[in-house]
Amino acid sequence: MFKARKTYWLAQIGGWALLSMLIFSASKFSNQSIDLETIGISTACFFVFGIALTHLMRYFYIVMGWLNLRLSNLISRVLITSIVVAALMSILNMLVSHLVSSPKTPFKFSVVEFSLDVAGTLIFFILWNSVYFTFHFFQRSREQEVSNLQLTASHNEIELKNLRSQLNPHFLFNSLNSIRALIDIEPYRAQENITKLSNLLRKSLIIGSEQLVPIEEELSIVQDYLDLEKVRFEERLEIRQELDSKILNFLIPPFILQTLVENALKHGVSQLIEGGTVWIRVSKNGDTIRLEVENNGVLKTTKKVSTGIGVANTLRRLELQYKGKAQFELKQKTSNTVIAIIEIKES
Numbered sequence: 001m002f003k004a005r006k007t008y009w010l011a012q013i014g015g016w017a018l019l020s021m022l023i024f025s026a027s028k029f030s031n032q033s034i035d036l037e038t039i040g041i042s043t044a045c046f047f048v049f050g051i052a053l054t055h056l057m058r059y060f061y062i063v064m065g066w067l068n069l070r071l072s073n074l075i076s077r078v079l080i081t082s083i084v085v086a087a088l089m090s091i092l093n094m095l096v097s098h099l100v101s102s103p104k105t106p107f108k109f110s111v112v113e114f115s116l117d118v119a120g121t122l123i124f125f126i127l128w129n130s131v132y133f134t135f136h137f138f139q140r141s142r143e144q145e146v147s148n149l150q151l152t153a154s155h156n157e158i159e160l161k162n163l164r165s166q167l168n169p170h171f172l173f174n175s176l177n178s179i180r181a182l183i184d185i186e187p188y189r190a191q192e193n194i195t196k197l198s199n200l201l202r203k204s205l206i207i208g209s210e211q212l213v214p215i216e217e218e219l220s221i222v223q224d225y226l227d228l229e230k231v232r233f234e235e236r237l238e239i240r241q242e243l244d245s246k247i248l249n250f251l252i253p254p255f256i257l258q259t260l261v262e263n264a265l266k267h268g269v270s271q272l273i274e275g276g277t278v279w280i281r282v283s284k285n286g287d288t289i290r291l292e293v294e295n296n297g298v299l300k301t302t303k304k305v306s307t308g309i310g311v312a313n314t315l316r317r318l319e320l321q322y323k324g325k326a327q328f329e330l331k332q333k334t335s336n337t338v339i340a341i342i343e344i345k346e347s
Helices: 002-030 036-064 071-101 111-165 169-185 187-207 215-236 256-267 311-322
Strands: 237-243 276-285 288-296 326-334 337-345
Touching: 002 036, 002 111, 036 071, 036 111, 071 111, 111 311, 169 187, 169 215, 187 215, 215 237, 215 256, 215 276, 256 276, 256 288, 256 311, 256 337, 311 326, 311 337
Parallel strands: 237 276
Antiparallel strands: 276 288, 288 337, 326 337
């Protein structure tokens, strides 16, 4: 930020200084009847007005949010603004010229002189805007490229983790033990759970290569995961879902919900002798998609939470994917329930 600001001011002062020197030289040789002091004062005022007005113009662009507009929507706005600012600068230049050269005579406004001055000054502002927005678009393009590279790197890292151990070894070990215990007692159910585990592993590998997946597809992974966990928890685990069917096609990063559910079981329900309930909610409020995973338990703020991809990784993925349009919160909702909330604004 400091470097960009420093570059801006160096370019701003340097550019107007160079232009002022050129105007001073041109005025000196083209009209030798005017003394150097008058030319110098007029040029100095031109230099100050140029810096001040273009800086105010830049501030106006930022406040109005024009830096985020498409080029097609930007051109007409910038042109109109440049004409207004050029007219203002021409008036200031004419007043300064009058006060310096003939302060005792009444000021006479000439439409022709004013129009010619505006046209000439407008060229400078168009040039300034061209340089400013070219630099801005170039800078934004570079930032977008860096952001995309970070997102790709993060996605590749997650994909590798999915291929190696998306389902952590602890869960896989527990699932296999639970299935083994069923083989002699309920062989059909054991076979059914082996199929579920196989499907879960297969789906994990498939969607792990995707950058975004529909909520419905993510919920399918979560359901397979919970079906297997119910073999271990039995009656100690209850699942409740509240899903808005209208938004199940909304795209989210893979394993975002599964991570929260896994966290809810590992740090919540599994810690309770009597077990507990996991609530999964998908809803929409205005232009915001809301994903909630709530579970019985107590949030241990001093304990580092790291399950599956990990909450910290989830935060980073949301930041890279949605660039400030997504929020994550993990908190104690009531005395015996913890809730994890992801809110994503529709683009």
